[in-house]
Structures are given as C-alpha cells and as structure tokens.
Amino acid sequence: MSDLMSEGITIVEDLYKNREPVPEMKAIYFMAPTAKCVDALINDFKLKPKYRAAYVFFTDYCPDDIFDKMKKNCGKHIKVCKEINISFLPLEAQVFTCDNPEAFKKIYTPNSRDKDQTLEMIADQIVTLCATLEEYPGVRYKKDSDLNYGKKLAELVDNKLARHYDLDDNSKKKGKTQAQLLIVDRAMDPVSPILHELTYQAMAYDLIPIKDNTYEYKLKDGSKKEALLNEEDQLWVKLRHMHIAEVTGQIPKLVKEISASRGEKKQTDEKISVGALSQLMKKMPGFRKQMAQKTVHLCLAEDLMSHYQTNVEKLCKAEQDLAIGADAEGQKVKDPMRTLLPVLLHPHDTTDKIRAVLLYIFSLNGGYFSFLVMQRFGNI
Incomplete structure (x- = not known):
C-alpha cells in the first residue's frame, strides 16, 4: 500500500x-x-x-x-x-497460479457443464502470462491421457497464442521462441498431492494455520506476534524449498554467524533457543530486524518439527510405503491393509485418514480408477 x-x-x-x-x-x-x-x-x-x-x-x-x-x-x-496481460497471480519469482481453485472440480467432475468454459479461461490466462514474458513457446502435452484434457488445453493455448502474436507492433508476425510450455494432466500423478511433503514451505501450509501468508507465533514470554511470509523475507525465500532437516540445520548456523560478527562468544555446538535470540537482540540494536526475522523462522521450524515428531512422522512412513509399494528397506508391501489399519486406528485427524485411504485405493487399483476416486475428494 x-x-x-x-x-x-x-x-x-x-x-x-x-x-x-x-x-x-x-x-x-x-x-x-x-x-x-x-x-x-x-x-x-x-x-x-x-x-x-x-x-x-x-x-x-x-x-x-x-x-x-x-x-x-x-x-x-x-x-x-x-x-494489459496480467490475468494470473504471481506467487513467487518463478511460480504463478490462475487462482481458480474450483477448476479441478469443474474439469474432472462427470457431467460438469463448465468443462469447456474453464479450459477456455485457463488458456486465456496462460496466454497473458506468455505475453507478459514476451514468449511464444512451443506447446507440449502428454499424448496418452485417457481424458484428453491436456490435449484440449494445449490446443486452446496454441491457437490463442497464434492469434495474439499474429501481428506485433511492427506489423510483422512474431515467430516461435525457444521456450517450451509443458501441460501436464493431474491424472498423470494423483499421488503427490495426497502425501505429506517435508519441504519447509509445503509443511508450513499443510500443518500450520497460516492465513493470507501470515504466521502467528508465540515468544517465550507468552506474547503473540505475526510475520508475513513473502518475497520480502529473504530468509523465507532462501529456505522455503529446502527439506525440513536442512532448515533445522541452517537457521542456527545463520544466527551464530550474526552473533560471531558482533563479537558474541557462543559455543558452536550450543543449541540456539528463542530465549537466547531474545538476549542477542537486546545486545545488538543494529541487528534487531535481522534477528527478528530469524526468530520467526526458528519458531516456525520448531513448530513444524513438533508436529512432525508428534504425528506426521508415523504418517509419512505409512504414506510412503503405500505410495511406493515398498518399505524403507526395499521390501515389497504384500498387504497394504496392514499398513493402513494402524493409521485408521490411531487418533489422527480425519483428513489425514482420508489421505491414507486414498493412497490405499491407489495402491490396489492404480491408473484411471484411482484418478476417478480422487475426483470425489477434490477439496482435500
């Protein structure tokens, strides 16, 4: 603003x-x-x-x-x-969305009346993205899709791009650029959205109630604070796509670097806590903003690890076994129900149980039938 x-x-x-x-x-x-x-x-x-x-x-x-x-x-x-060509929502430097959460349901629900209209809308949005980037890409899609929605969308995008670039400002036709646009049908991989992802950003949005990119956390004194997780937070940008194990190792190192740069003598093997960060902030006024940022991510990383150790770790093992069809030692899962039952009997969240049931169904049937089942759970 x-x-x-x-x-x-x-x-x-x-x-x-x-x-x-x-x-x-x-x-x-x-x-x-x-x-x-x-x-x-x-x-x-x-x-x-x-x-x-x-x-x-x-x-x-x-x-x-x-x-x-x-x-x-x-x-x-x-x-x-x-x-102006900006009918899309940029989320990150290299990530955008069409901001149409109902598209999955409208396209894949049997007897939906909105399939063609939704595909047209998405195609228009993709064209505005290409125009913004000044790209006229070759359009590719997976040919053997049973439902052919990838092919339909690819044809729409290609035709709309041709019309858009028919004539440029100099009255010369714009030729294809070296860029390639890949259109992938969700039926190609229905499993990935069901699994618990263990990278920093994905875990945060899956396990923590983050609304409008705002994370609320508590300090040791009980006070509540809010932090905006966006492109302005350089630490968030650096860490968000790392595995949580890497993140928990990175944050203490960064804090120690700042501490060392101010002549603060701390043992390198000492565990950094929120309380220790608070003391450092009082001693280093010039670094308060940087330290506050790191406090946010230390709190967030600790919050995620608490969820992981309490609940998600066991879920992840069961999910991976069902998704891959083999356990961590490479032994084939002969009876997927034996993997599923402990999840259902445990007091896990209902949504987590539904995710496990979906993976169980996928492990038994696979292919097109699994994707039809996923259509019924489009809002999960």
Missing part, C-alpha cells in the same frame, strides 16, 4: 462493495473483463457519478459485447481504457 501511496493513490477499494462517492477525484479501475465487473463500473456512473472520471485497465482481452455495453452506458466518463 505504501508503494501505491507514493504514486498518489490514496485509497484502494473493492469494486463489488458499497463505496462512498468522491466526485472530485479520478478513479482507476483495475479489473477482469467480465460482465460482473463492467456492470459494477456502469453502476458507479449510472445516475450521479461517484468519481470525476474513470481510467479502466482490464487484466485480459475484453470481449466485444462487454466493451460495447461499457461504451454505451458510461463511455463519456472513461478517459483511458486499456487491456
């Missing part, structure tokens, strides 16, 4: 909520090119205009019928109308 304010933007509001009119100010509308968004825009200028003027920026190509409706009803109030 501070970045927006530095550019002269004083308030950010939800398009769908009731807003107080500010007739002396201009409004920037950053929205998807949908009928719902355009109707909200039209309502703002229908009777008495809420703002002095509208500057409209669509996240994607605006269909002609929606554009014509907007032009007819509030065109005289619009000073700028542009389409």
Whole structure:
C-alpha cells in the first residue's frame, strides 16, 4: 500500500462493495473483463457519478459485447481504457497460479457443464502470462491421457497464442521462441498431492494455520506476534524449498554467524533457543530486524518439527510405503491393509485418514480408477 501511496493513490477499494462517492477525484479501475465487473463500473456512473472520471485497465482481452455495453452506458466518463496481460497471480519469482481453485472440480467432475468454459479461461490466462514474458513457446502435452484434457488445453493455448502474436507492433508476425510450455494432466500423478511433503514451505501450509501468508507465533514470554511470509523475507525465500532437516540445520548456523560478527562468544555446538535470540537482540540494536526475522523462522521450524515428531512422522512412513509399494528397506508391501489399519486406528485427524485411504485405493487399483476416486475428494 505504501508503494501505491507514493504514486498518489490514496485509497484502494473493492469494486463489488458499497463505496462512498468522491466526485472530485479520478478513479482507476483495475479489473477482469467480465460482465460482473463492467456492470459494477456502469453502476458507479449510472445516475450521479461517484468519481470525476474513470481510467479502466482490464487484466485480459475484453470481449466485444462487454466493451460495447461499457461504451454505451458510461463511455463519456472513461478517459483511458486499456487491456494489459496480467490475468494470473504471481506467487513467487518463478511460480504463478490462475487462482481458480474450483477448476479441478469443474474439469474432472462427470457431467460438469463448465468443462469447456474453464479450459477456455485457463488458456486465456496462460496466454497473458506468455505475453507478459514476451514468449511464444512451443506447446507440449502428454499424448496418452485417457481424458484428453491436456490435449484440449494445449490446443486452446496454441491457437490463442497464434492469434495474439499474429501481428506485433511492427506489423510483422512474431515467430516461435525457444521456450517450451509443458501441460501436464493431474491424472498423470494423483499421488503427490495426497502425501505429506517435508519441504519447509509445503509443511508450513499443510500443518500450520497460516492465513493470507501470515504466521502467528508465540515468544517465550507468552506474547503473540505475526510475520508475513513473502518475497520480502529473504530468509523465507532462501529456505522455503529446502527439506525440513536442512532448515533445522541452517537457521542456527545463520544466527551464530550474526552473533560471531558482533563479537558474541557462543559455543558452536550450543543449541540456539528463542530465549537466547531474545538476549542477542537486546545486545545488538543494529541487528534487531535481522534477528527478528530469524526468530520467526526458528519458531516456525520448531513448530513444524513438533508436529512432525508428534504425528506426521508415523504418517509419512505409512504414506510412503503405500505410495511406493515398498518399505524403507526395499521390501515389497504384500498387504497394504496392514499398513493402513494402524493409521485408521490411531487418533489422527480425519483428513489425514482420508489421505491414507486414498493412497490405499491407489495402491490396489492404480491408473484411471484411482484418478476417478480422487475426483470425489477434490477439496482435500
């Protein structure tokens, strides 16, 4: 928000909520090119205009019928109308999402009426990503998929890319770039989303109630604090894709490095605790921000390890045996039910038991049937 304010933007509001009119100010509308968004825009200028003027920026190509409706009803109030290619949500430097959690259900549920519409929407979003990166990639997909959704999406993306890059600004056709876009069908691997992942970020979001990327933790004095886990946290960026065993080894080393740089004499084999970090912070005012960041991740790592040792460790062993069909010594699991029963009899969380049951079904049947079962548990 501070970045927006530095550019002269004083308030950010939800398009769908009731807003107080500010007739002396201009409004920037950053929205998807949908009928719902355009109707909200039209309502703002229908009777008495809420703002002095509208500057409209669509996240994607605006269909002609929606554009014509907007032009007819509030065109005289619009000073700028542009389409920008950003119909996707970047989560990390190299990770994005289409932000459509219902897509799995809509595409794979039998007799769904939204399959084609959902595939079209995802294809449009992928094209805007490619356009943002200035890439015209070759599109590849897994050919032997039973359901052919990968093929359908690949064809849609390829056709939409061709239309988008038909002519560039210099009136010359843009050729294919060296990039390759791989479209993979979830039916290819239904097992991975069910397993408990043991990398730092995946464990945090699986085991800890993190909402809006905010982690709440307690200090030794009982006080509660919140930390935002995002790209601004350099330690989070460095550790998030490491195995938890690596993380628990990395954090104390980083703390000791800072301690050593300030002349603090600590034994190298001493276990770093939250209390010790608190004392270090009092002695090193210039390093408080860095130390606070490391306190967050020490707390988070300890929290995750507590969950792991209490509950997840035994679950992971059973899950791996069911997923691979062999135990840690490489011996084949002859009776998967003997692996599943201890999980069901233990007072594990219901969701964890369902995950184990799914893995058991996959181990017995495999292939297409397993994926049909997974469709019924799309929200897990």
